[in-house]
Amino acid sequence: MKVLEVKGLKKKLGKREIIKDISFSIEEGEIFGFLGPNGAGKTTTIRMLVGLINANEGSISICGHDLKTDTEKALKEVGAVVENPELYKYLSGRENLMQIARIRNISKDQVNETIKLVGLEHRIDDKVRKYSLGMKQRLGLAASLLSNPKLLILDEPTNGLDPSGILDFREVVKKAANERGMAVFISSHILSEVQHLCNRVAFINHGIIESVENVLDESMDTNTDIICLKLLQEIDINKLLSIEYINSARKTDDGIEIILLSNKTPELIKYLVNNNYAIQEVFKIRKGLEQRYMELVEGGIR
Structure with a gap:
């Protein structure tokens, strides 16, 4: 609500x-x-x-x-x-x-x-x-x-x-x-x-x-990556959660936020393509606010 x-x-x-x-x-x-x-x-x-x-x-x-x-x-x-x-x-x-x-x-x-x-x-x-x-x-x-x-x-x-x-x-x-x-x-x-x-x-x-x-806490496990996935069709979140290298997945306004083991993003993309899912966009989410603040508010990294 x-x-x-x-x-x-x-x-x-x-x-x-x-x-x-x-x-x-x-x-x-x-x-x-x-x-x-x-x-x-x-x-x-x-x-x-x-x-x-x-x-x-x-x-x-x-x-x-x-x-x-x-x-x-x-x-x-x-x-x-x-x-x-x-x-x-x-x-x-x-x-x-x-x-x-x-x-x-x-x-x-x-x-x-x-x-x-x-x-x-x-x-x-x-x-x-x-x-x-x-x-x-x-x-x-x-x-x-x-x-x-x-x-x-x-x-x-x-x-x-x-x-x-x-x-x-x-x-x-x-x-x-x-x-x-x-x-x-x-x-x-x-x-x-x-x-x-x-x-x-x-x-x-x-x-x-x-x-x-x-916002993602910098103290999170460094053995994981956090990505945002946008598909052109719906996917069952439980299907993603059943993949062994995915720790969590949830829908957000921007797409699907996924926490998975480091360097497993290419493997996930291959799985999606092989299962006929059309990928619109996939990108890694930054963990810290400092870089984003400098980019958005201060106009760039000092």
Whole structure:
């Protein structure tokens, strides 16, 4: 199910066109990265996604609800953490969450479940002024998760965190996506963070999405290759999975993504041709984001 669908979005501030016709979608349970340099249009896009500003053209749909015409129902499905969350420092973490829970009619059981999800159960009754930045980020994340949203929006969520805090935050986000089937939209300019956290990434620059691509962790087994296969006719995925040198195969918007043993691509092509499959295209998928970022955003390798 498409949780977020953005079509033909454009935004001008004064005479300057900030966002120039962008489109993308995010599926349930997917962690989607929005990657680009400062000034690329990331924050303007987020402000439109959460209803703070209106687009000049295009549409935003959240769980099938149009943000412009059905604003209340659309935003009911959204939780957001924008940089450093606003918290009452003189209250405890639990008291902060209970303030929100009372307004939104959320049960204590749901509050406790969310506290456990973000890993704050041992410090939740301490005053927020005693929290580290990482703990404040976790509490902000808990606040955004209280209503069990279908879409979680994170704007530069690891700014100011130390390496340990970044690792902890990353695991909490993955857990939220996996356990609650949430779609997560993460805006960032940090390549390594997107590499380790996201399933797909959109590269944005000068208000234009240059490409939307799958993300593959560089730590994957170096004895395997990852390819994208496009055929002119349908093929049963189970037929591919029965081939001994293929580890996995799945359909994507771009074709069939296959993980197979290194240097076995020619053998796969031979098998397909011998079985009368017409190959439209086959190419190896890059494992790292750095090269693609330099190609798409910076105009080439330095």
